[in-house]
Amino acid sequence: MNLREKIKNIPKTELHCHIDGSLRPSTIIDLLIKNNLPLPISNLDKVEDYFKINGDCSSLKEYLSKFDFPIKVMQKKEELYRVTFELLEDAKKDGISYIELRFAPYFHTVKGLKPEEVVEAVLSAMKDAENKFNIYSGLILCAMRHESSSKAVDVINLAKKYIKSGVAAVDLAGNESDFPPEIHREAFDIAYETGLNITIHAGETGICENIMKSINILHASRIGHGIFAYKNQKTLDYLVQNQIPLEMCPKSNLDTKAVKSYRDHPIKTYLENGLRVTLNTDNRTVSNINLVDEYMNLVNILGFTENQIFQIIKNGISSSFCSENLKNKLIKEFNKSL
Numbered sequence: 001m002n003l004r005e006k007i008k009n010i011p012k013t014e015l016h017c018h019i020d021g022s023l024r025p026s027t028i029i030d031l032l033i034k035n036n037l038p039l040p041i042s043n044l045d046k047v048e049d050y051f052k053i054n055g056d057c058s059s060l061k062e063y064l065s066k067f068d069f070p071i072k073v074m075q076k077k078e079e080l081y082r083v084t085f086e087l088l089e090d091a092k093k094d095g096i097s098y099i100e101l102r103f104a105p106y107f108h109t110v111k112g113l114k115p116e117e118v119v120e121a122v123l124s125a126m127k128d129a130e131n132k133f134n135i136y137s138g139l140i141l142c143a144m145r146h147e148s149s150s151k152a153v154d155v156i157n158l159a160k161k162y163i164k165s166g167v168a169a170v171d172l173a174g175n176e177s178d179f180p181p182e183i184h185r186e187a188f189d190i191a192y193e194t195g196l197n198i199t200i201h202a203g204e205t206g207i208c209e210n211i212m213k214s215i216n217i218l219h220a221s222r223i224g225h226g227i228f229a230y231k232n233q234k235t236l237d238y239l240v241q242n243q244i245p246l247e248m249c250p251k252s253n254l255d256t257k258a259v260k261s262y263r264d265h266p267i268k269t270y271l272e273n274g275l276r277v278t279l280n281t282d283n284r285t286v287s288n289i290n291l292v293d294e295y296m297n298l299v300n301i302l303g304f305t306e307n308q309i310f311q312i313i314k315n316g317i318s319s320s321f322c323s324e325n326l327k328n329k330l331i332k333e334f335n336k337s338l
């Protein structure tokens, strides 16, 4: 068995995957047509490619523009159900046994859905996919940095309602440069006091200080990306000593120009220096990546050894927000597969 097949067959986790960045292009097209909405370009042969970054992404603006069409077709319960169910089917094909999906629920209330209906449609697809594909999942609700602090409180209160029925954690996402973590202190104080797990996008776009701020002010127990930790030795030391998991997504970081080339990504140095690194896709469609390909990039471009790959897979299991029972089951399945 070659290494690719071996990696594919090992039961894995994925902890950082945005639903709206991971719709099947064929589904976006189908739903745009069903809603009588225009396609982004008229050339039917090229329209599927429009939703992905192909080759060099010109800017963060171009990257973010790829989310406009998916969000337009995630405004009905059946649409949210379909895209979630299909995403879980795709994740299973990567050999993923447990995945944490995330999205910003209020993006999906444009046509009148209540936020509860949005969350319940996604949770219902997760439950059905678990039964059909034997893939476990948890949902992470994202508050958005550019929105008001009271909107972030609304997201946390929404998450509280589903803490025992599928919502695994809350997150803060969006423009990191202009909206520092402390703006949303109140919301994440509530999340922490409620016992919600907290992960925060931080250190993704050059601002290293946001990593420690997210831990100290927003109570993050995991960090989304954290690539710029290397800018501050104290931050690196803290992450190692406290074994704070980093949800790393190298292909996405390449697309958003957070790193100049894949070879420049710090993931290997971080692993070798004792940071608790996990590997994720971020946005499967927009970044045109799946988890097996991302593992193979680590091997082929960054020279990861098999043992380093196994370490990252184990880190994914131990860093997940699932129950201890499920973690033990995942660890057993991992050990059995080697």
Ligand SMILES: [Zn+2]
Pocket (backbone or CB within 6 Å): 016, 018, 173, 201, 224, 282
């Ligand atoms: Zn992300």
